[in-house]
Amino acid sequence: MKxxxxxxxxxxxxxxxxxxxxxxxxxxxxxxxxxxxxxDSERLTxxxxxxxxxxxxxxxxxxxxxxxxxxxxxxxxxxxRYGIISAxxxxxxxxxxxxxLAPVAQQNPVYGDATIDGQPMRLLTYRxxxxxxxxxxxxxxxxxSTARQLNIPVWRRLLWDFFELDMSLLLIxxxxxxxxxxxxxxxxxxxARSADDxxxxxxxxxxxxxxPLLQSLNRLLDMQNSAVRAQSEFVANAAHQLRTPIAxxxxxxxxxxxxxxxxxxxxxxxxxxxxxxxxxxxxxxLLTLSRAESGINQLANKVKVDLKDLVGDAAGRLVDxxxxxxxxxxxxxxxxxVRADPSLLEEMLGNLVDNALNATPSxxxxxxxxxxxxxxxxxxxxxxxxxxxxxxxxxxxxxFYRSPGSRGTGTGLGLAIVDEIVRxxxxxxxxxxxxxxxxxRVRILWPAATAAPRRQGR
Amino acid sequence: MRILVVEDNELVADAVTRGLxxxxxxxxxxxxxxxxxxxxxxxxYDAAVIDIGLPGDDGFALVAHLRRDGKLTPIxxxxxxxxxxxxxxxxxxxxxxxLIKPFEQAELTARCRALIRRANLEASGHALIGQLKVxxxxxxxxxDERDVAxxxxxWAVMDYLVRHAGRIVSKERLMEALASWDKDITANAIEVHxxxxxxxxGEAAVIRSMRGLGYRLEEPA
Numbered sequence: 001m002k003x004x005x006x007x008x009x010x011x012x013x014x015x016x017x018x019x020x021x022x023x024x025x026x027x028x029x030x031x032x033x034x035x036x037x038x039x040d041s042e043r044l045t046x047x048x049x050x051x052x053x054x055x056x057x058x059x060x061x062x063x064x065x066x067x068x069x070x071x072x073x074x075x076x077x078x079x080x081r082y083g084i085i086s087a088x089x090x091x092x093x094x095x096x097x098x099x100x101l102a103p104v105a106q107q108n109p110v111y112g113d114a115t116i117d118g119q120p121m122r123l124l125t126y127r128x129x130x131x132x133x134x135x136x137x138x139x140x141x142x143x144x145s146t147a148r149q150l151n152i153p154v155w156r157r158l159l160w161d162f163f164e165l166d167m168s169l170l171l172i173x174x175x176x177x178x179x180x181x182x183x184x185x186x187x188x189x190x191x192a193r194s195a196d197d198x199x200x201x202x203x204x205x206x207x208x209x210x211x212p213l214l215q216s217l218n219r220l221l222d223m224q225n226s227a228v229r230a231q232s233e234f235v236a237n238a239a240h241q242l243r244t245p246i247a248x249x250x251x252x253x254x255x256x257x258x259x260x261x262x263x264x265x266x267x268x269x270x271x272x273x274x275x276x277x278x279x280x281x282x283x284x285x286l287l288t289l290s291r292a293e294s295g296i297n298q299l300a301n302k303v304k305v306d307l308k309d310l311v312g313d314a315a316g317r318l319v320d321x322x323x324x325x326x327x328x329x330x331x332x333x334x335x336x337x338v339r340a341d342p343s344l345l346e347e348m349l350g351n352l353v354d355n356a357l358n359a360t361p362s363x364x365x366x367x368x369x370x371x372x373x374x375x376x377x378x379x380x381x382x383x384x385x386x387x388x389x390x391x392x393x394x395x396x397x398x399x400f401y402r403s404p405g406s407r408g409t410g411t412g413l414g415l416a417i418v419d420e421i422v423r424x425x426x427x428x429x430x431x432x433x434x435x436x437x438x439x440x441r442v443r444i445l446w447p448a449a450t451a452a453p454r455r456q457g458r
Numbered sequence: 459m460r461i462l463v464v465e466d467n468e469l470v471a472d473a474v475t476r477g478l479x480x481x482x483x484x485x486x487x488x489x490x491x492x493x494x495x496x497x498x499x500x501x502x503y504d505a506a507v508i509d510i511g512l513p514g515d516d517g518f519a520l521v522a523h524l525r526r527d528g529k530l531t532p533i534x535x536x537x538x539x540x541x542x543x544x545x546x547x548x549x550x551x552x553x554x555x556x557l558i559k560p561f562e563q564a565e566l567t568a569r570c571r572a573l574i575r576r577a578n579l580e581a582s583g584h585a586l587i588g589q590l591k592v593x594x595x596x597x598x599x600x601x602d603e604r605d606v607a608x609x610x611x612x613w614a615v616m617d618y619l620v621r622h623a624g625r626i627v628s629k630e631r632l633m634e635a636l637a638s639w640d641k642d643i644t645a646n647a648i649e650v651h652x653x654x655x656x657x658x659x660g661e662a663a664v665i666r667s668m669r670g671l672g673y674r675l676e677e678p679a
Contacts (some may be wrong), residue, residue, distance in 0.1 A: 243558075244511070247469075329671075
């Protein structure tokens with residue numbers, strides 16, 4: 001079902017109401033018209049009968065004088081006109097302009113309408129027998145039942161009707177608006193939740209119609225929640241099952257290499273160690289990727305992280321490798337607080353700096369930045385390596401993709417992990433070249449709303 | 459220096475024990491928390507390396523137990539799990555360091571050394587960094603038995619660097635550390651102190667500076 005409930009309610013209430021009001025108004029209008037016609041007809045009838053009676057009294061002598069005498073008080077109204085015509089067709093009194101209506105069987109007087117001198121007229125023709133023979137009495141008056149003549153009260157009534165209609169519509173709209181408030185409240189409450197909040201929605205302040213919907217929603221959330229927990233548990237266990245034996249192998253092999261006196265096996269051991277390091281890295285990265293993917297961290301582990309501290313920690317961990325590779329590692333870190341799982345951010349920045357260390361030749365430089373730009377927290381790593389060609393920049397984010405000519409040990413997962421974590425927190429990642437044009441600049445930009453107020457102290 | 463390794467995985471335990479022995483430590487191995495309780499009751503250890511995933515009582519319970527007994531032994535937690543809560547919980551219970559498997563033997567050895575050095579430093583005020591002999595409480599600095607004289611603010615900088623030897627110390631932290639000596643200390647003043655300290659230390663120890671990050675006191679390469 002499409003559309004909004006509000007619109008449907010307003011429509012279903014307002015359309016019948018408008019139709020009803022329209023019928024009412026039409027009825028009122030036509031009733032008024034009919035009333036006015038009846039009143040007109042009655043006036044004409046009375047006038048005709050009075051004239052007829054007057055003519056009968058005068059015994060047929062000089063009907064014109066008699067008619068004039070009788071008609072005068074009636075004509076005082078102004079809009080009444082009359083004509084008295086003899087059987088031979090001569091005008092005995094009044095005006096000749098009034099037409100004589102054709103006789104209708106069983107009807108005397110006969111009523112009709114006509115336009116005379118551009119004026120709508122109600123007409124009557126009354127045939128009587130007078131002492132001087134049959135006479136035809138025509139009476140006419142301006143019609144009061146036409147739209148132009150119809151009296152003001154009808155218009156006033158119509159205006160009032162429309163005002164009433166508008167008010168009704170407004171009241172309906174208000175009623176619907178206030179009636180649907182619980183829906184709005186619910187929508188706001190759901191809107192206010194972060195996308196990763198899998199806790200049940202509160203059920204108490206919700207109308208009974210919404211409760212079943214809410215209960216289904218909560219059941220779904222609950223299922224989702226336990227699925228995420230199960231996966232989290234699985235990843236943790238898998239991590240344990242993988243990491244512990246790998247740790248044993250690494251440590252044993254290191255000892256073996258340290259104790260080894262035989263130059264012939266030294267090279268093989270070194271290869272073994274390098275293979276094992278690669279395995280370690282892949283295992284670690286796959287676990288991190290699956291952790292980031294399942295969004296487990298969003299559940300409980302989101303805390304305020306100052307990117308400045310993150311930069312300091314990452315530099316502390318990687319500075320020895322940088323020194324070993326003769327690469328100058330420096331930073332320009334300003335405070336910027338985001339909400340995230342610190343271990344994932346560590347992994348993310350670690351991967352970026354790791355990539356930079358792999359790409360940068362001896363004597364090169366790596367610079368890590370953090371801060372807030374236009375209210376948006378950012379993290380940025382520049383290196384002085386060969387850079388990534390614009391055509392490659394999209395592809396390097398794909399899993400297991402490795403640029404042509406990249407060095408041997410990469411798993412192709414590093415940037416995919418970074419990208420996954422970046423997306424988990426609604427941030428964006430961009431790859432281009434630093435201002436000098438040489439090297440790679442990777443920048444992670446959080447949306448402005450995520451900037452949490454800076455922690456006190458430190 | 460005596461270290462207790464509590465780890466149930468044979469492969470890891472064997473390698474860690476051998477590696478630490480090769481680095482010059484005396485090492486005892488326990489494969490459960492219960493064995494560790496017994497070992498701790500009968501010997502004093504300078505440090506303990508404890509795995510979280512132990513059969514029976516886990517590593518958290520062991521750390522809590524040791525701290526309840528008033529043991530101040532520095533503890534490094536080993537874990538294959540990467541959850542933030544685990545790390546926070548370990549530190550809350552009184553662990554001193556946290557290492558995620560797989561780790562490099564050299565890293566573990568270095569962390570053991572650092573922890574023991576820090577514990578000794580806190581207990582006695584003495585530290586040995588390269589050819590540098592430091593007595594923080596006696597405020598004596600000597601290179602090859604030859605005393606080096608420092609001003610009060612140089613001492614404040616040196617004190618902080620020694621307490622955090624091997625770690626990066628940001629300029630802001632140094633400024634905070636010096637605030638008790640000189641309220642209006644500037645970043646430039648720190649640089650001046652560092653450069654004076656460098657010339658006084660000569661080849662005995664290195665103060666590495668990293669742009670935007672800070673300084674690190676290191677043994678000479």
